[in-house]
Amino acid sequence: MDSLRLERLVWAVLVGLIVAVPLGFLLAPDPTGLVPLALVAVALLVSVPLVFRAFSYAASPTANPGDMTAEFVVFFAVTLSVRLALGAVHFDNFASNLVSFGAGWIATSYVPQRLTPRRWATGA
Structure with missing residues (x-):
């Protein structure tokens, strides 16, 4: 495998x-x-x-080992941090859940190009 x-x-x-x-x-x-x-x-x-x-x-056909892990870690970290930040200012409702989910999704979309160290070494 x-x-x-x-x-x-x-x-x-x-x-x-x-x-x-x-x-x-x-x-x-x-x-x-x-x-x-x-x-x-x-x-x-x-x-x-x-x-x-x-x-x-x-x-993706160009997926490398570690890409999926990086994507999930970034998604959960960004979503949780935005959710906690919005909760700290008492913005606790469905809209804050959507905003935090959207922020996690946007951050995850940048992971394959910018946050995977294996790609930094190869220049891809």
Whole structure:
């Protein structure tokens, strides 16, 4: 398995967990037994291959190992920092969520060209 596929697999499992855990515990009639864990396992088994396939189709042909990780780290860091900054000035509503999501999306769009050290070395 090459490093690009491994990176996609790791992120697919993480995104699958983000989807599967709340889904399993929300759909379980009694969230204290083994039923929620079984629902989480089923949701994880369904979501991970779908997310992995989506990541594979969405990848650029010039993608390098580490690009996806850099994109996700920048997205989460910018979104969280903007959200916390807007919350500090008491701007806590749906619009602030949209603004923070948009800021993260815009910052992520610059990652492949500017924030990947592997590309700095090659000049690409």
